[in-house]
Amino acid sequence: MKQFLYPSHIGDLKTALAEAFEIKHDRYKYESLGHHKTALLIFFNNSLRTRLSTQKAALNLGMNVIVLDINQGAWKLETERGVVMNGDKSEHLLEAVPVMSNYCDIIGVRTFARFENRTDDYTEQILRQFIEHSGKPVFSMESATVHPLQAFADLITIEEHRAKNRRPRVVMTWAPHPKALPQAVPNSFAQWMLAADVDFVYTCPEGYELDPQFVGDLKPIYNQKEALKDADFVYAKNWSCPGVTRPQEYGKVLSTDMSWMVDKAHMDLTNNACFMHCLPVRRNMIVSDDVIESPRSLVIAEAANREISATVVLKRMIETL
Ligand code: AN0
Numbered sequence: 001m002k003q004f005l006y007p008s009h010i011g012d013l014k015t016a017l018a019e020a021f022e023i024k025h026d027r028y029k030y031e032s033l034g035h036h037k038t039a040l041l042i043f044f045n046n047s048l049r050t051r052l053s054t055q056k057a058a059l060n061l062g063m064n065v066i067v068l069d070i071n072q073g074a075w076k077l078e079t080e081r082g083v084v085m086n087g088d089k090s091e092h093l094l095e096a097v098p099v100m101s102n103y104c105d106i107i108g109v110r111t112f113a114r115f116e117n118r119t120d121d122y123t124e125q126i127l128r129q130f131i132e133h134s135g136k137p138v139f140s141m142e143s144a145t146v147h148p149l150q151a152f153a154d155l156i157t158i159e160e161h162r163a164k165n166r167r168p169r170v171v172m173t174w175a176p177h178p179k180a181l182p183q184a185v186p187n188s189f190a191q192w193m194l195a196a197d198v199d200f201v202y203t204c205p206e207g208y209e210l211d212p213q214f215v216g217d218l219k220p221i222y223n224q225k226e227a228l229k230d231a232d233f234v235y236a237k238n239w240s241c242p243g244v245t246r247p248q249e250y251g252k253v254l255s256t257d258m259s260w261m262v263d264k265a266h267m268d269l270t271n272n273a274c275f276m277h278c279l280p281v282r283r284n285m286i287v288s289d290d291v292i293e294s295p296r297s298l299v300i301a302e303a304a305n306r307e308i309s310a311t312v313v314l315k316r317m318i319e320t321l
């Protein structure tokens, strides 16, 4: 596997899930595979889970790991070609990427949407430069439009908790948040769920419709309570305006309607659903204390499965070096 952004990059999801459970059962099964191979994990943005779980995954495979926080100790990087670099940025990505690639075999990049230019974000401008100029396999650790390691971990978690005798109904709901957040998590979750063996719908206020690149022709259900009916899994997430139906408002907060927060009354509408969120989560904005603390909450299990999804992805990448 040379790049990892979309479910298509990992191929058949049943096979990927089987590999995930094999690794979960014995996470050191491939501990010699990564001997003398180095993973470089580059962070342009903050992280707790991705940082730790991806390092752990690399260690499971016997790899060496280097972690770089671009904004803490490295030179500030210019990412636009053609600019006169007379500002605060000392180095261009076009030199930095080939330099960094000398020191590693596989590169992971975290680079959030910047909300300055929708086209730049939706063409994955930064991640693409790593893919084009590093000559190494590159995986997204949440980039401008996708968070595939999270979606894969969420799929593993759903597979572990679903009733085996029927397709689960998975409902992703928008929930309020004070700041503008990326669409990467909902884009990937929707894309992976639509590729998986589940029934998937999503619900959001008007203006928050996701890009057809990720949801095809699936339209949201605007009535949240209606959407939650019979849900087996409720996946909460805030995202900012994707700019599909309202291009001028791309990356903006359109609603702070607290009636969308997932609380017990919302969960009572479901089929005794499990609650999911990728974390970090703002309590009593996105979800009430009692729901996130309930025995039906899977948030810690999802985070634990990040080690497993990252181990599968790094393994696949080592195998094609
Ligand atoms: C990020 C987001 O919503 O994309 C990371 C989630 C994994 N969340 C925040 O910035 C709070």
Ligand code: CP
Binding pocket: 046, 047, 048, 049, 050, 051, 142, 150, 278, 279, 280
């Ligand atoms: N869920 C997730 O990716 O968390 P971090 O931002 O802490 O890595």
